[in-house]
Amino acid sequence: MSEAKLRESISSFGRSLFERGLTPGSSGNISVRLDDGGWLVTPTNASLGFLDPARIARLDAGGHLLSGDPPTKEIPLHSALYETRGGARAIVHLHSTHSVALTMLPEIDPRSALPPMTPYYLMRCGQTALLPYFRPGDPAVADAIRGLAGRYSSVLLANHGPVVASDTLEAAVFATEELEETARLYLLLRGLNPRYLSPDQVADLVKVFGLTLPEHAHADEDPHDH
Template identity: 85%
Template structure:
């Protein structure tokens, strides 16, 4: 796909996310990793609903700005996920309401922020890690993500929002949307003793669709 088409794709998906209220104001950012190791990434203080393809930041493989506006200050978290998640070709970071709310609950397990509620949550987002709070743009968030060793494609930043990687921009967007809807389901059903997928049902999904879930690494994949 040409550089122009990739820029248009970022704008199209960004507008869709914005118009459905998944990331308000100038929050959130999107990046795409290019074949030469460089990136296209949304600029700082840019609304995902009103992106200009020509102003999207173009970075080289070392993260230096080649053209476009100044990039988002969240470059460290994108870098960390690309560095540890070799299959990642796109990353979406939002401030979606239900996913942020989930991070504030005391019972959340950092190794599995959501239980296995639906098959499509596991199939698109996998399991989700929760990392502690860091101020936006703090390079320390990169260390926290690197500490996950690439086991998770979806990560929640406490009091901040989701960061989701995919092997394409479409996959990253769909996974982010699935994560938000699953967080909404969790909040709706909290304290109502809902029925989650059983271990056998999860194992069936892993075996049928080849899912790479952290909780199954030791049993099915021999670890990373």
């Protein structure tokens, strides 16, 4: 896809996410990695609902601004995900209500923030890591992302929101939407003893769809310690 079409696509998906209330005000950001190693990334303090394709920031492979408006302050977050998820070509970060609410609950497992509730959650998001709170733009979030060693394509930032990487912009948007809907389901069903997918059902999805789920066998290992 040409750079011009990617710019239009970022604007279209941003508007769709904004209009459906998935990231309010000037929150959230989107980036796409280009063939030359550079990126397109949404500007700082820009609403995803009103992006001007021509003003989307163009960065070189080192993260330096080449054209467009100054980029989002969340560059460290995007950079670390691209670095550790080698096949990632797009990243979506939102402040979606139910995903943010999930991060504040005391029982959430940082290695697997959501149980296997639906097949499409596993197919699009895999498992989701929960990282501790960092102020927006804090470079330390990059080290926390690196500590996950590329095992997760979907990550929740405590009291902040989801960040999802995928091989296309469309896939990253769809996965972020799936994560939000699954968080919403969890909150709706919390305390009601719902029936989740069984280990055999999860294993069937892994086999049929070739899913790669993060190792979750080492209960004594805390990803925050990396």
